Amino acid sequence: MHRILSPILALSLVLALTLCSCRDDAATAGPAKEQRKLTIGVSIPSADHGWTAGVGYWAREAMKLHPEINWVYATADSPEKQINDIKDMMAQQKLDGLVILATESAPLTPIAREVRRNGIYIVNVDRGFTEAEIAHVFVEGDNEAFGRKSAEFIAQKMGGEGKLAILRGIPCTVDTDRFNAAMAVFAQHPGIEILGTPQPAYYNRQKGLEVMQSYLAQFDHIDAVWAQDDDIALGAEQAIRESGRTDIQWMLGGAGMKDIVKRVMKEDPFYPADITYPPSMIAVGIHLCVSNLRDGQQDQIGQFMPQHLKLDVDLVTPENAEKYFFPESTY
Amino acid sequence: MSMPGGPKTDDRGPEAVDRNEGTGDREKGTGSGGARCSPRRCLSPFPGPGNRNAEAPHRGSRAWDALANLSPLLALGVLVAVVTAMNPRFVSPANLLNILHAWSFVGVIAIGMTFVILQGGIDLSVGSLVAFAGGLGIWLMNTVLDAAAISAAPQSFSGIRVALADAFNALGWAGSEGVAIALAFALILLTGLLAGAVNGLLITKGRLAAFIATLGGLAAYRSLAQAMADGGEFRSLSPETFSRLGTGGVPIPFLTNPYGLPLVLPWPVLAFATVALLGHVVLRHTRYGRYVIAVGANETAARYSGVRVDRVKIATYTLIGALAGLAALMNASRMNAVSSGQTGVMWELDAIAAVVIGGTRMSGGAGRIWGTVVGLLILGVIANMLNLLQVSTYLQGLVKGLIIIAAVLLQRVGRPAD
Numbered sequence: 186m187h188r189i190l191s192p193i194l195a196l197s198l199v200l201a202l203t204l205c206s207c208r209d210d211a212a213t214a215g216p217a218k219e220q221r222k223l224t225i226g227v228s229i230p231s232a233d234h235g236w237t238a239g240v241g242y243w244a245r246e247a248m249k250l251h252p253e254i255n256w257v258y259a260t261a262d263s264p265e266k267q268i269n270d271i272k273d274m275m276a277q278q279k280l281d282g283l284v285i286l287a288t289e290s291a292p293l294t295p296i297a298r299e300v301r302r303n304g305i306y307i308v309n310v311d312r313g314f315t316e317a318e319i320a321h322v323f324v325e326g327d328n329e330a331f332g333r334k335s336a337e338f339i340a341q342k343m344g345g346e347g348k349l350a351i352l353r354g355i356p357c358t359v360d361t362d363r364f365n366a367a368m369a370v371f372a373q374h375p376g377i378e379i380l381g382t383p384q385p386a387y388y389n390r391q392k393g394l395e396v397m398q399s400y401l402a403q404f405d406h407i408d409a410v411w412a413q414d415d416d417i418a419l420g421a422e423q424a425i426r427e428s429g430r431t432d433i434q435w436m437l438g439g440a441g442m443k444d445i446v447k448r449v450m451k452e453d454p455f456y457p458a459d460i461t462y463p464p465s466m467i468a469v470g471i472h473l474c475v476s477n478l479r480d481g482q483q484d485q486i487g488q489f490m491p492q493h494l495k496l497d498v499d500l501v502t503p504e505n506a507e508k509y510f511f512p513e514s515t516y
Numbered sequence: 517m518s519m520p521g522g523p524k525t526d527d528r529g530p531e532a533v534d535r536n537e538g539t540g541d542r543e544k545g546t547g548s549g550g551a552r553c554s555p556r557r558c559l560s561p562f563p564g565p566g567n568r569n570a571e572a573p574h575r576g577s578r579a580w581d582a583l584a585n586l587s588p589l590l591a592l593g594v595l596v597a598v599v600t601a602m603n604p605r606f607v608s609p610a611n612l613l614n615i616l617h618a619w620s621f622v623g624v625i626a627i628g629m630t631f632v633i634l635q636g637g638i639d640l641s642v643g644s645l646v647a648f649a650g651g652l653g654i655w656l657m658n659t660v661l662d663a664a665a666i667s668a669a670p671q672s673f674s675g676i677r678v679a680l681a682d683a684f685n686a687l688g689w690a691g692s693e694g695v696a697i698a699l700a701f702a703l704i705l706l707t708g709l710l711a712g713a714v715n716g717l718l719i720t721k722g723r724l725a726a727f728i729a730t731l732g733g734l735a736a737y738r739s740l741a742q743a744m745a746d747g748g749e750f751r752s753l754s755p756e757t758f759s760r761l762g763t764g765g766v767p768i769p770f771l772t773n774p775y776g777l778p779l780v781l782p783w784p785v786l787a788f789a790t791v792a793l794l795g796h797v798v799l800r801h802t803r804y805g806r807y808v809i810a811v812g813a814n815e816t817a818a819r820y821s822g823v824r825v826d827r828v829k830i831a832t833y834t835l836i837g838a839l840a841g842l843a844a845l846m847n848a849s850r851m852n853a854v855s856s857g858q859t860g861v862m863w864e865l866d867a868i869a870a871v872v873i874g875g876t877r878m879s880g881g882a883g884r885i886w887g888t889v890v891g892l893l894i895l896g897v898i899a900n901m902l903n904l905l906q907v908s909t910y911l912q913g914l915v916k917g918l919i920i921i922a923a924v925l926l927q928r929v930g931r932p933a934d
Contacts, residue, residue: 231909260909263858264851269618273903276610277603279774291751291853295759303775315751355747385747 223478224255225282226274228267229467231260234388235416236440239464239516240286247468251475264292271296275303282306282474286467290358291315306483310470312359321487322477324470326462327495328359331439332366334500335460339377339411339437342457346376347408350400351383352393352417360385363413380404386417393420401428409435415442415459422455440464441501441509442516450506459501461509464516466496587926588874588890595894599901606904610773613781619896620788621646621850623889624843626867627788627795628836630888633871634799635832636812636880637719637726641733642840642867645711646860648737649841650848653704654750656680660699661753663690697758704848705841711737712837716830734864738856745856752852762850784846791839796885808832812880869916870895873923894919 227248232238241260248256257274261267267288274280283305287293294314301307301319309320317323339349349371354360364383371377381403386392393412400407401424410425410433412418418438425433435454438445441461448456477483477490501509583590599606625642632639659666659680666673666681667690673681681690689695711733718729744750752758765780773779799805807828810818819825843863848854874891876883898919902912 258906259903262909263861264853264855265621265847265859266909268851269614269899270903272614272618273611273900275775276608276614276773277605277900277904289749289853289855289858291749292851292855292859295763295850295852299763303773303777305775316755 222253222255223281223475224257224278225284225471225474225478226257226259226271226278226280227284227467227471228259228261228270228274229286230267230288231262233262234390234414235442235516236388236414236462236464239442239514240467242515243463243465243468244284244471247471251471254475261288264288267293268296271300275300275305280305282308282478284308284310284467284470284474286310286470287312287314294319306474306478308470308474310467317493320492321483322470322473322490322492322494324466324473324494324496326466327497328362328462329366331460331462331498332363332368333370334498335363335411335413335437335439336367336370338458338460338500339409340370340374342435343377343409345374348378348380348404348406349409349411350380350397350404350407351411352386352396352413352421353383354385354388354413354417360413367411380407386412386414386420388414388416390416390420390423393417394424395420397421397424398428401425401430407433409433410437412436412438414439415445416440418445418456440516443511443514446501446506446510449501449503450510452503457502459506459509461499461501463496469494469496585875588887588894588923591873591923591926592890592894592897595897595901599897599904602901603904606901608774609768609771610779611900611904613779613785615893615896615900616785616788617782618899619892620782620784621843621847622863622866622870622895623788623892624784624791624839624846625836625863626870626888626892627791627885628839629864629867629871630795630874630876630883630885631799631808631832632726632836633868633876633878634812634880634883635808635829636815637829637832638868639712639715639730639833639836640727640864641711641715641730641737642836642843643860643863643865644734644737644741645708645837645840646844646847646863647741647854647856648844649704649707649711650844650854650859651741651744651750651856652707653700653845654752654848654854655744656703657696657700657758658750658753660684660689660696661691661693693754693757697754700758700848701845704845705838708841708844709834709838712834712840713830715837716833719833720826720829741854741856741859745854747857749856750848750854752848754852759849759852762846762848762852784850787842787846791842792885792889799885804828804831809881812882814881866895869920873920891923894923 227244229240229244230237232241244258248254248258255278257278257280259267259270259274261270264287267285271283271285274283280300280303283300285293285297285307287309290312294316297307297309297314297319298316307320307322309323311325313323313325314320343349351364351367353364368379371379380400384396384399386396393414393416396417397410397420407430410418410421412421415438418436419442421436435457437458437460438456439460439462441459441463445456445459449459477486499505499509596606605611625646629639629642655677659677663681663684666678667685670678684690684695715726715729715733718724718732719726722729761783763782765782765786768779768781771779799808807818807823810821810823811825811828815825844854844860847859851859870891871883871888872878872891873894874884874887874889876887895916898916899912902915907915
């Protein structure tokens with residue numbers, strides 16, 4: 186009995202072990218393959234003005250939500266640095282995806298083409314490449330709506346007449362789209378006089394101050410100011426306060442800086458409203474990149490996902506300002 | 517060789533013999549004569565106020581000298597070892613090629629800067645020149661490619677552009693990508709060369725300090741580029757061909773990048789290697805090279821010795837201008853565009869940093885090309901390492917600054933105090 190039993194026991198033990206290990210293999214091999222850590226690069230401009238600082242904040246917040254991803258994050262102050270950053274990422278890691286907000290459109294296009302050629306999934310945010318088809322997904326704010334909604338608010342608030350000073354942003358498509366859309370609205374309100382030729386203030390507080398100072402010297406009477414951007418608005422406000430002028434009653438900035446949104450919320454007469462152009466759109470891009478890559482089905486998703494997404498922009502008024510106030514954000 | 521050399525007994529050139537004989541008041545007891553400052557290392561043909569090494573009391577041994585001379589190389593070695601230990605991915609061929617590719621543009625300028633600093637000058641205008649020359653080239657290229665459209669709607673373009681477009685139409689070149697790119701290449705190189713010659717003339721004939729003359733260029737060329745592009749970008753209308761020079765290269769057999777595509781040795785890297793090699797040969801083995809060092813070591817002595825100092829200076833500034841043109845060409849091609857506000861910003865300082873880290877003396881008269889190459893690689897390795905370790909961009913300048921200062925301090929160790 187013993188003689189028969191022990192070999193059988195031994196045999197069954199061996200069998201069980203092999204089966205077990207087989208099942209172990211089957212059980213672990215599959216998911217392990219799927220769970221290979223995804224590596225995603227995030228390349229954005231460094232914080233040269235408030236909005237780009239906000240982009241950095243939201244990018245880091247979005248990355249925190251996905252600890253399962255191996256993130257490679259770099260900020261660049263020039264197109265050359267950004268190209269080098271992306272090349273470094275590609276060589277030092279094996280990138281699966283890249284989320285990029287370009288410092289400038291054209292110089293980043295050749296490297297984006299190279300990224301795509303290497304089979305890396307590209308999500309482009311805010312500033313597009315000169316060849317739109319390079320990006321798998323392109324997310325941008327609706328700049329045309331930004332200009333239109335701003336102008337409609339200004340025209341209504343001015344009652345269709347008065348003298349308006351306009352400060353423009355960095356000369357690029359973002360600024361052109363906004364400005365042209367606004368001018369189309371103002372064309373319907375002949376009572377509104379645009380003072381001089383609007384000057385660029387580069388989304389920058391210092392430039393806003395300088396341009397506003399020159400406007401104040403040039404024009405004896407200004408009713409309202411469209412600064413287009415909250416950093417520019419703060420600089421322009423400084424210039425107005427220093428000059429002691431009282432003719433300017435209010436201004437409209439843009440992009441939803443928390444300090445301005447707060448003043449809108451508190452019904453500061455100088456800032457009757459603001460308009461969002463959320464830097465959090467980088468987070469939208471990051472989430473899209475993660476969710477499209479996660480299951481390895483980006484190609485199938487691409488069949489029905491729109492390649493070009495335009496995010497709507499909202500007018501911030503004292504009534505709804507709380508919804509757009511993020512005290513934790515840097516912007 | 518600048519002089520017909522007699523039979524050589526060692527690896528020192530005939531100049532070395534000449535110098536040792538000509539400076540009899542040299543401190544006695546230095547034994548081997550050139551041990552402290554063999555001409556192969558210091559290249560100082562004249563003793564004098566600009567040449568401290570030659571008069572310095574002998575301190576330290578031959579081994580210590582060699583160590584001090586090789587310190588940039590040692591620093592690079594240590595840096596590479598540390599970075600590799602922290603992250604072995606650093607030494608992958610793709611990553612190393614990256615460093616070379618990214619820094620070959622500044623590198624080409626740094627070779628020219630070595631000559632300028634060796635002869636006791638400085639050139640701050642090269643960074644802005646890279647933007648202006650590159651932008652001008654793309655502007656001309658687009659004028660050729662778009663000539664038909666420009667001539668059809670002359671009111672919306674500047675007069676000079678319309679005139680050029682009309683000329684290209686008449687010549688039958690309109691829309692030809694080959695002609696457009698060839699003209700752009702030529703114009704970019706020529707712009708650099710001329711701008712360099714202007715600097716040289718301002719400094720020699722105009723008696724301006726090099727710092728001032730080239731500071732003017734730094735402001736002026738940037739402003740010209742921005743005015744031409746309205747503060748924006750020069751975008752090339754050549755979809756792919758123009759960008760081949762900056763992005764393409766020679767495929768390296770058997771090596772692939774992490775994505776399975778073959779690795780290429782980029783053209784800019786090859787250009788940089790060629791320029792560095794030629795620079796070395798010119799500096800060591802031509803009369804011009806000796807004159808550059810002579811002028812930097814002691815301008816008055818050089819003048820009394822019959823060196824035409826002004827011509828040497830003009831040639832040197834023209835050289836760095838032409839090299840800046842080459843960098844502009846490669847960089848415009850790499851990006852297939854030029855950013856009028858950002859392209860080339862701080863490149864002059866990166867080039868100067870590479871030269872200084874490489875052991876070339878800021879006051880001129882002593883230095884070496886290979887040192888500049890090593891200095892450049894140190895800058896490149898640091899930038900790459902900081903990306904690899906995900907150090908914030910805002911701290912990268914601090915690290916770079918500390919390394920520059922540390923490198924120069926390290927070189928001081930072997931030298932006597934001023």
